[in-house]
Amino acid sequence: DAKTTQPPSMDCAEGRAANLPCNHSTISGNEYVYWYRQIHSQGPQYIIHGLKNNETNEMASLIITEDRKSSTLILPHATLRDTAVYYCIVRPYPIYNQGGKLIFGQGTELSVKP
Amino acid sequence: EPEVTQTPSHQVTQMGQEVILRCVPISNHLYFYWYRQILGQKVEFLVSFYNNEISEKSEIFDDQFSVERPDGSNFTLKIRSTKLEDSAMYFCASSPRDRGRVEAFFGQGTRLTVV
Numbered sequence: 001d002a003k004t005t006q007p008p009s010m011d012c013a014e015g016r017a018a019n020l021p022c023n024h025s026t027i028s029g030n031e032y033v034y035w036y037r038q039i040h041s042q043g044p045q046y047i048i049h050g051l052k053n054n055e056t057n058e059m060a061s062l063i064i065t066e067d068r069k070s071s072t073l074i075l076p077h078a079t080l081r082d083t084a085v086y087y088c089i090v091r092p093y094p095i096y097n098q099g100g101k102l103i104f105g106q107g108t109e110l111s112v113k114p
Numbered sequence: 115e116p117e118v119t120q121t122p123s124h125q126v127t128q129m130g131q132e133v134i135l136r137c138v139p140i141s142n143h144l145y146f147y148w149y150r151q152i153l154g155q156k157v158e159f160l161v162s163f164y165n166n167e168i169s170e171k172s173e174i175f176d177d178q179f180s181v182e183r184p185d186g187s188n189f190t191l192k193i194r195s196t197k198l199e200d201s202a203m204y205f206c207a208s209s210p211r212d213r214g215r216v217e218a219f220f221g222q223g224t225r226l227t228v229v
Binding site for chain 1: 118145147149151156157158159162170172203205207209217218219220221222223
């Protein structure tokens with residue numbers, strides 16, 4: 001699986017957009033970009049994933065560059081509850097009978113401040 | 115909203131004892147996983163399980179670990195003879211594996227303390 005690079009920590013003001021970058025310059029054509037977060041040692045929580053198009057759901061938006069070598073997770077209006085470690089994970093779409101393990105890195109520790 | 119449930123939330127055991135960590139995955143999911151997180155470290159993949167057999171396992175998942183889906187709802191992780199270094203949070207996860215939906219949903223974890 002392709003390696004990802006994320007800044008170790010970021011701050012964001014409450015109510016502002018949080019933009020979390022991820023570099024995955026060695027991504028291959030069949031690999032998706034997934035984002036999860038972990039709030040204070042709780043179980044990781046799925047946020048969003050994408051292949052090459054930008055994606056949006058009720059939690060966040062995912063912007064993937066045209067060359068797919070980097071992406072940005074956007075939390076449009078960060079709240080204090082969004083304080084967490086955010087993980088960018090790259091992996092192939094799992095083939096039949098393989099669920100698709102997730103390889104977690106250190107992630108970005110996002111602190112949302114009042 | 116359906117969720118993965120894990121019991122107990124915290125287990126303390128003596129070194130050398132067997133422990134069983136229990137999980138109830140989301141009911142229509144097909145893939146099941148165990149991960150662990152040693153305090154202050156990364157979340158690590160242990161094993162994935164599909165169609166009543168292990169589909170993939172990591173180097174951590176050695177002979178002292180086993181998994182089982184004893185009935186249609188539970189998914190268990192057994193550690194046969196616990197060591198101090200097995201102390202960690204253990205997370206169960208499941209995923210639907212429907213077309214286009216492969217995201218994993220995690221439980222809140224069991225904190226295992228080996229003394």
